[in-house]
Amino acid sequence: MVLAATNKAAAALGLVPGRALADARARVPDLVVLDHAPTADAVLLDWLVMACEVYSPAVAPAPPYGLVIDIAGCTHFFGHDETRLRDDLAARLARFGLTAQLALADTPEAALALARHGEADDDVRLLPVEALAIGGEDHLALRRAGLRTIGDLADRPRTALAARFGEGMTDRLARLLGEIDGRITPHRSLPAxxxxxxxxxxxxxxxxxxxxxxxxxxxxxxxxxxxxxxxxxxxxxxxxxxxxxxxxxxxxxxxxxxxxxxxxxxxxxxxxxxxxxxxxxxxxxxxxxxxxxxxxxxTQLDLNGGSATxxxxxxxxxxxxxRFGRDRITRFASGDSYIPEQAAFELSAIDPPLPQRWSEPEPGEPPLRPLHLFDPPQRVDVIAAVPDGPPLRFRWRRRLHHVLRYEGPERIAPEWWQRQHGHEPGRHGLSRDYYRIEDAHGRRFWLFRHGLYGSEKVDPDWYMHGIFA
Amino acid sequence: MNIISLDSHRAALATGTGEPTACRAGEMPWERSIAPAALHEIFAADEIEEGAAAAFALLLGWRHRPGRDRPLFWVREQASLRRHGRLYAPGLAELGIDPAQLMQAQLPDPVAVLRAGADIARTGGVGAVVIELAGRPKALDLTASRRLSLAAAQSGALVLVLRLDATPSPSACWSRWQVAAAPSRPLAAQAPGTPCFDVTLLRLRGGPAGMQYRLEWDRDAQAFHDTPLSGGMAALVAERTDPPARQLGG
Missing domain, CATH: 3.30.1490.100 (DNA polymerase, Y-family, little finger domain)
Known part of the structure; x- marks a missing residue:
């Protein structure tokens, strides 16, 4: 186990992140160690990003331990003085119980590098080459070449650096030096x-x-x-x-x-x-x-001065x-499917309505679709004269219903093209045979047999799918 | 403020009892009990008849809403979805109701249902609102139903309270109906026909009650038709008090 992060007191004792825990314990026997919780760190950072929106609407997290605030045009409350804003932020963070390194710079990259590697009011050119954050080996190579600070690099011809370290490095350098204007991607999009x-x-x-x-x-x-x-x-x-x-x-x-x-x-x-x-x-x-x-x-007001809206x-x-939540107030939207429960949806009524397409009923025909639909369908016990015939009696919600009239079956095949391996024989799913049923008291139901008897299922189940008017 | 709304309520009541403001095509005598801009209660005769009662409420709201382009609202508890299923748009279209004109509110408890129902009923431009309530919620007292009936009078909307699994209790409703499904007239090959309802008028403010009707919904005419009642003679009695019939007699 290694140290992931240390506080100020531990750092003063020479304990830096990356050191083995055993070594650290050997040096400081009464060291207090807590488990590293990256998720909790991220949550805290998110919370901090929101709290910092008090200074500017454009705040971006810079994980794992940083955040960037774009304060361009946001300093009027502090008398157009950036350092006063910074001091206010420092005091605020201290109130939250956080120790922070703050830096002001012209580009986000420079501000982050100054906060991580420099002292307040430093010049970017005095920062060590590690501020480039391009990888440990490249940092080492730069140091071996005698280039210790950003300033050393800034004066070199860029083409040679790009040839050795790639364009990413010269790009970072230009951003650090403020030659390229950088923008942050704010935590939440900027409002209209x-x-x-x-x-x-x-x-x-x-x-x-x-x-x-x-x-x-x-x-x-x-x-x-x-x-x-x-x-x-x-x-x-x-x-x-x-x-x-x-x-x-x-x-x-x-x-x-x-x-x-x-x-x-x-x-x-x-x-x-x-x-x-x-x-x-x-x-x-x-x-x-x-x-x-x-x-x-x-819009123009009425002549008698009423409200325009x-x-x-x-x-x-x-x-x-x-008041109740956007998904509780709904209107219908038509679905493009033959499967009954997928033929209609409910969408929030606050969204602009979509065009709805419903099949026109044939004049003189009774309703062929139920008014109420059970989703999922409810299992019923059915007695039929023959296994693939219409139901004679069925029991639903502890009541026995005798079928007086029926119409059917209306066969609705499964959407085999939606299923994996649906084109192979026997894997296309179960067909449904729908019956419109009226019992002896005139109640009208929509029942279906799930699976064709014999070819798809030995003992098909019956389901109640809806109630007619 | 209160006085004004009371007055408008009275005015609405007057139009409700006196001359019907808009006479619909194929209006039947019993439909004069459905006063516009008022509160009506619909009860299911039995647990199993709740589907028929809901359908009747919806058709009544659709047919008697005050304007062709005024939408219908259906307010119910979320829990009712499990028991009664969800409203199915293709089924609405099959009954002749335009699903685009129906909006639903599915709310957590009866208090929210009544609050939203009153809010909807009060809003101008609403055609009808069906408030579905199961059992006897405490929130549905005389005050609540009075509030709904005032809201209806104020906006002109038809307010229908659909009571499932409940027995009638005192309320400020204009009329109260009990609904059960009735056998349909069979089509060829013994297929079930168009929807039929057995409807009983339990209460009518300032009018006789206790009549029974067997009604068939005609989607193409968007109207209810009378079908002969095999058992009781109550529907025939109601027919005789009908003014056109009297004209024929005289």
């Missing part, structure tokens, strides 16, 4: 529109936090109006001063930029949260992001989907 509010003193009440979200919603709606967009999905992020981030996400059924409607959806959502908002020590920032927006042309049904669907 976002508004934020910071507070000098943390906000302690959920109600006042909601008031702030309302103000932000108005600002965001103004921006949306200017761009002729309507919001479909919004997230309000409430950053608590102890690093916890509460997110409230709402969706609308149609593009909207009506702050009143959006706030009503936020209230609905808040009412249905499993764990209510806990302001704790207070929120020090609130951000409202429009994650997804769609074009929405401006008077779509009660879309509002209703949005409200229900936000």
């Amino acid at each position: 529109v976002h508004e934020e509010a910071r507070f000098a003193e943390p906000l302690n009440h959920v109600d006042s936090a909601f008031g702030v979200i309302g103000e932000l919603a108005e600002l965001a709606c103004t921006t949306l109006r200017e761009r002729a967009l309507g919001a479909r999905r919004l997230t309000a992020s409430l950053f608590r001063s102890d690093g916890h981030v509460a997110r409230i996400m709402i969706e609308t059924a149609t593009p909207s930029r009506d702050p009143v409607l959006l706030m009503r959806l936020f209230r609905e959502k808040l009412g249905s949260l499993n764990d209510p908002l806990d302001p704790g020590f207070g929120y020090d920032m609130i951000r409202l992001a429009v994650d997804h927006a769609e074009p929405l042309a401006s 008077d779509q009660p049904l879309a509002t209703l669907v949005g409200r229900l989907a936000n």
Whole structure:
């Protein structure tokens, strides 16, 4: 076993990651050792990435132990002074109980290299060649050649370096030196529109936090109006001063930029949260992001000055989907299959409806498909006169039904082309023989025999698949 | 605010009892009991008749919704899915109901069902809402049914409460029906025919109750037809009180 990571005190004793645990124990007998938990580290890093979104919406994790924040244009709250932002971050991380190396640089690569290998306010050129992070052997080769710092490399002709170490190395070098502008891939995609509010003193009440979200919603709606967009999905992020981030996400059924409607959806959502908002020590920032927006042309108001966005049904669907969950409010979608249970699906009603194709019933014919479908079908005990004939009696839910009238069988073959080896004889699956049945009291059922008697199955089972009107 | 909604409710009730606002093609006398913009209750006669009761509620909502382009909502408990199966869109199309006009809400408990049901019923532009409830949930009290009936009056939607596995209890409903499946008129080769229902009017506000009808759903005409009842004579009695019949007599 080797050491994966050490704290400051251990590092001061000369224990560095990579050293064998036995050696370390020999040196420091009362060493406290904990098992390495990479998953827990990743979870903490994720949490930290979210907590750092308080500084900028663009934060990217740099596993295993780093993260990069793109603070371009995000320093106005700190008087356009990057070092003040850095000091604020250091104080915040210290409050979380974390020791961090912070560095400011022009490119993400340079910032990471400075944080890992340098001291604060260092020059990139003074960093050791290990900052290139191109592999131990190459680092050794560079050192053997007498090239110890990035500065040494920067002055060399790049073609020679590329010939020896590959283009990847010169590319990294150029990024470290800021010759190529690098971008980070943020943890979450940048919103179409976002508004934020910071507070000098943390906000302690959920109600006042909601008031702030309302103000932000108005600002965001103004921006949306200017761009002729309507919001479909919004997230309000409430950053608590102890690093916890509460997110409230709402969706609308149609593009909207009506702050009143959006706030009503936020209230609905808040009412249905499993764990209510806990302001704790207070929120020090609130951000409202429009994650997804769609074009929405401006509409003219009525002559008598009514609301332009008077779509009660879309509002209703949005409200229900936000209160109860988007998958609970559904509408139908047609499936492309002969297998009855795959012929229709239910999709969330908040999504735009898909075109639906249903077969037109023949005039004068009774319904051939049941109104209610059991999925999965329910097993029934059936007595039939002959094994491949229609049922005479069947028992379902502890009741005996006598078949008075029937129609069938309607044979539905399995989709053999969907199965592995389905084209081989005997492996195409079981056919179903469907019967429309009416019992002595007029109840109408849809039964099927699973498997053809004799050729597919010796003793086919019967199933109840649906109930007719 | 309350007074206004009460007044609009009264107005709706007046139109419900007096002249029917929109007379549908092929409207039968019993259908005058289905007052628009009101709450109606539908009970299954038996555990096994729940499919028929659900179908009747759906057809009633489809036929009597106030506008052709106003959608239908079906609100039910998630648990009911297991027992009664899911609504099947091709089956709806076979009954003449456009599946594109139906939206479903499957909710965790009766409280959520009633809350969502009232919310839907209150919304303008909704055609009909079927609220399916099993047993006797505590949340379904007089207040809840009064709230539903006010919501219906406010929006003009038809609100149908489908009670499965339950016995009638006091409520603010306009009419109350009990439904069972009835043998269909057989087609050639003894094949089951179009859907038939045995329907009993249990209660009608300000009107006689206890009538029985045997109804057949005609998908092509989008209407219910009367079929001769082999047993009781109650349906014939209802026919005689029918104004056109009186005209013929006079």
